[in-house]
Amino acid sequence: MTRHHPDSLTLMEYSAGNLTEPHALCIRLHLDQCPHCCSRVDTLDSLGAVMMEHQPKADVSESMFDRILSRIDSDVEKNDVVRRDVHRMSPLQKLLGEDLDSLPWKRQLGDVSVLDISERFPGQSEQVVLQKLAAGGKAPAHTHRGEETTIVLQGAFADQKGVFNQWDFVVLNDQDEHKPVAVGCEDCITLSVLSAPVKLTGTFTRMLNPFIR
Amino acid sequence: MSTLEQKPARAEGRKDPWSQMLEKVGKNQDRQAYHALFEHFGPQIKYYAMANGLASHAEELVQEVFVSIWRRSCLYDWRKAAASTWIFTIARNQRIDMLRKMKRTSAEMQVETEDLWQIPGDNEDEPVTSLHRLMSERRIRESLSHLPEEQITVIAKVYMENKSHQMVADELDIPLGTVKSRVRLALNKLKVILQDQNV
Numbered sequence: 001m002t003r004h005h006p007d008s009l010t011l012m013e014y015s016a017g018n019l020t021e022p023h024a025l026c027i028r029l030h031l032d033q034c035p036h037c038c039s040r041v042d043t044l045d046s047l048g049a050v051m052m053e054h055q056p057k058a059d060v061s062e063s064m065f066d067r068i069l070s071r072i073d074s075d076v077e078k079n080d081v082v083r084r085d086v087h088r089m090s091p092l093q094k095l096l097g098e099d100l101d102s103l104p105w106k107r108q109l110g111d112v113s114v115l116d117i118s119e120r121f122p123g124q125s126e127q128v129v130l131q132k133l134a135a136g137g138k139a140p141a142h143t144h145r146g147e148e149t150t151i152v153l154q155g156a157f158a159d160q161k162g163v164f165n166q167w168d169f170v171v172l173n174d175q176d177e178h179k180p181v182a183v184g185c186e187d188c189i190t191l192s193v194l195s196a197p198v199k200l201t202g203t204f205t206r207m208l209n210p211f212i213r
Numbered sequence: 214m215s216t217l218e219q220k221p222a223r224a225e226g227r228k229d230p231w232s233q234m235l236e237k238v239g240k241n242q243d244r245q246a247y248h249a250l251f252e253h254f255g256p257q258i259k260y261y262a263m264a265n266g267l268a269s270h271a272e273e274l275v276q277e278v279f280v281s282i283w284r285r286s287c288l289y290d291w292r293k294a295a296a297s298t299w300i301f302t303i304a305r306n307q308r309i310d311m312l313r314k315m316k317r318t319s320a321e322m323q324v325e326t327e328d329l330w331q332i333p334g335d336n337e338d339e340p341v342t343s344l345h346r347l348m349s350e351r352r353i354r355e356s357l358s359h360l361p362e363e364q365i366t367v368i369a370k371v372y373m374e375n376k377s378h379q380m381v382a383d384e385l386d387i388p389l390g391t392v393k394s395r396v397r398l399a400l401n402k403l404k405v406i407l408q409d410q411n412v
Contacts (some may be wrong), residue, residue: 024329049301055258091328
C-alpha cells in the first residue's frame with residue numbers, strides 16, 4: 001500500500017494533459033497501484049469535461065461529419081476495431097524490459113548505481129534517471145537544484161521524512177537536503193525526473209555526483 | 214445532496230442521455246446517436262483545439278477524436294465514466310498524441326500516449342465504479358456554479374489552454390503561490406483536496 005501520493009495540483013496538471021512524458025510516466029506508475037489517486041484523477045477528468053462544456057463552442061460543419069463517416073466506413077472494410085488489450089504491458093516494461101537488475105547500471109561511489117534514460121524521451125528537456133541503492137546501503141547527503149520527482153520502483157528507502165515504499169511518489173526541491181538509506185532486504189530502485197542537476201552537499205561533491213557531467 | 218447520494222448508482226448513471234447515446238454507438242453502431250454526439254461534443258472539442266494552440270489543426274483534431282470515439286465505443290462502460298468525461302479524456306489524449314507526432318517520428322515513441330494517459334474503462338482490472346465516480350460530474354457542475362470567477366479562470370487556463378500553473382501566473386501577472394491557492398480553494402470545494410486528507 002502506497003503512503004506517499006502526488007498532490008492534487010500535480011494530478012490536475014496530469015489530468016489536463018500538461019505534464020511532460022517523464023512526469024506523466026511517474027504519475028501513471030503510481031496510479032496503476034493506487035486506487036485512491038485513481039479516484040482523484042477520475043474526479044479531475046470529470047472537472048475537465050465540465051470545463052470543456054463550460055467554454056464557448058466553435059461551429060463544426062456537416063461536411064466534417066461526412067468526412068468522419070467515410071473514415072469509419074473504410075475502417076469497417078479493414079475490420080479495424082479496437083479490442084481491449086488483455087496482456088497490456090506496463091509502460092515500464094516497454095521502456096526497460098522485464099528485469100531491472102540486468103540493465104547496464106553504472107556504478108557510482110559506494111552503494112549507488114545510476115542509469116540515465118533521458119534519451120528514451122526524445123524532445124524532453126528533463127533528465128530522467130534510474131538510481132539503485134544497494135540493500136542496506138547509504139547515499140551521500142545531497143540537495144536538489146530545481147525539482148526532482150521520484151517514484152520508487154522496487155524496494156524502499158528512508159530519510160528524515162519517512163519511509164518510501166514501492167510506488168510511493170515524492171517531490172524534492174532545493175530546500176530538501178536528504179541522505180537516503182535503502183531499507184529492507186532488496187536493492188532500492190527509483191525513477192527520477194530532474195528539472196535541473198542535483199547538487200551534492202557533502203565532502204565528496206565533485207567525484208561522485210552522478211548528475212553533473 | 215444526501216438523498217441523492219443514497220440513490221443506486223445505476224439509476225443515477227442512466228439519467229445521463231449522452232452516456233446512453235454512446236452506449237448505443239458501442240452496442241449497435243447507431244449512427245443517429247453518433248451524429249447527436251458529434252453535434253453536442255464536436256463544437257466543444259473544436260473550441261478546445263483552438264484554445265490550446267492547435268487552431269490550424271482544430272478540424273483535424275475533431276475528426277481524430279470522433280474516429281477514436283467510434284472505434285473505442287465498444288469498450289465504453291457507463292459505470293466507469295460519464296460519456297462527457299470519457300470523451301474529454303479521448304480529446305486530451307488525441308491532442309497530446311498530435312503534438313507528440315509533430316515533434317518526432319513514431320519509431321522514437323517507445324511509449325504510447327495511452328500508456329501514460331489512460332482512458333477510463335480501458336483497464337479491465339479497474340474495479341467497477343463506486344457511486345462517487347458517477348456523482349462526480351453532477352457534483353462538479355453544481356459546485357462550479359458557486360466558485361468565484363477568479364478560480365474558474367485559473368482552472369480554465371490549465372484545462373483548456375493547457376498552461377502550467379507557472380504559465381498562468383505569468384500571464385495573469387500574479388504570484389505562483391496565488392495561482393496555487395486559487396486552485397487549492399477550488400479543488401477543496403470540488404472535494405478533491407478532501408480526498409487528500411483521507412489518505
